[in-house]
Amino acid sequence: MDATTGSGESARWFVVTDDAPRATIEVAIRSALTVQRDRLARLEVDIVSDADWPAEVSSAVERAERRLAASPRNDVSLALDPRVDEDFEIAVALAPFSIGCTGTNAHGELIWDANDTGTSAAFALTPAEEDAVRLAINGAGGNADQLVSLVEYRLSRRALSYAVVGGTTPADEQWQPPDGWRAYEHTVRLGSGTDLWDAASSAVLSWGIKTRSGFAVDPPLEAGRSARPGERYWLIARIGPSRVREPVQIITTVSTCNRAALTYGTLEGHPVSGEEAFIVHRDDDGHVSLTLRSLTRAGRGVWRGLFPLILIAQRVYRRRYLRALRPGKQ
Secondary structure, three states, rough: OOOOOOOEEEEEEEEEEOOOOOHHHHHHHHHHHHHHHHOOOEEEOOOOOOOOOHHHHHHHHHHHHHHHHHHOOOOOOEEEOOEEEEEHHHHHHHOOOOOOOEEEEOOOOOOEEOOOOOEEEEEEEEHHHHHHHHHHHOOOOOOHHHHHEHHHHHHOOEEOOOOOOOOOOOOOOOOOOOOEEEEEEEEEEEEOOHHHHHHHHHHHHHHHHHHHOOOOOOOOOOOOOOOOOOOEEEEEEEEEEEEEEEEEEEEEEEOOOOEEEEEEEEEOOOOOOEEEEEEEEEEOOOOEEEEEEEEEEEEEEEHHOOHHHHHHHHHHHHHHHHOOOOOOOO
C-alpha cells in the first residue's frame, strides 16, 4: 500500500502497534498530522468522542461545536482546511479523541486517518515524515519501534502454517528430511574464489536469490543489510498479468567463513505450506556451491486445488534459483 506524493516522492503507510500505550498513540496521531500538513488539502473531524473530552481540549471542542452548529450539513463531521491555522489547531487538539478523522490530499486521496478513538490510526508517510514522527514518539518518552509499516502489521497477525519449523537444517552439511513432506535438495557449483564467495554469501542473506529470480520483496531490505530471523515479508511473484503475494517469515540465517544460508517458512495465506532454504558453501579448495532445500505440502483453502499447477511453477522457479548466483548474474 505505498503511495506517491505530488512531487513523486514515495510514501508508505504506517500504523501504531496494538500494544502501544495511549500516550504513544496520541503523539503519533498529532505528529503525523503536523508533518503532513503541507500535503493535506482537507480534513474531516467527527465532533464526537466515545469518552468525555479531556479538559485540555475543551476550548477546541467549543469552537468546533459552534462551527458545526452553523454548518448547513447537519452532520457530526466538521470539514476543516489545514491551511487555516485555527482549523488546523482544532484538528490537532481533537484528533486523538474523536471517533473518526481523515485527511486527504489535493487529489482526494486519503493520506492520514485516525479512527475509533485512536485505536486505529494510519498515515502515508514519506521517509522524512516517518523520521519526524519517530523522533516525536521518542521525545515524548515512547518507543518509536511501535510505529510499524502497514505491511509489517498485517504480516504480524499471521501464524506459521506448518509444524516442522527449522526442518531444512541449513547449518548441517547432511540433511535428513522429516517424514511426510515433499522434500527437495539440489546442489550446483557456482565457481571458485574469494570474490565469488563474498558476492554469493552476501546475496543469499539479503534475498538476492529471490529478487534475481523475478520476485519482489516487501518491505524491501535496506542496501547492505541482511535479513534476520523472525522478520516477515511478502514475496511477490508475477505470473502472467497477475501478482501472487506470499507471506513468509525468516526462520534461520547462517553466516560463517564457509557457509551462508537463509531459510524462510510459510505463513497463513501462502499458496503452499512448508519451508525453503538457500545455502551457499565453499570447500577447502575454495570451490563455491549453492544448495536448495525445501519441504512442501499443499496450502489451504483455494490453494489446495491449485497445488498441481503450483508444483509446475515451483520447478520453473527452482531453475531460476540455481542460476541466480552465477557470476555475472545481477
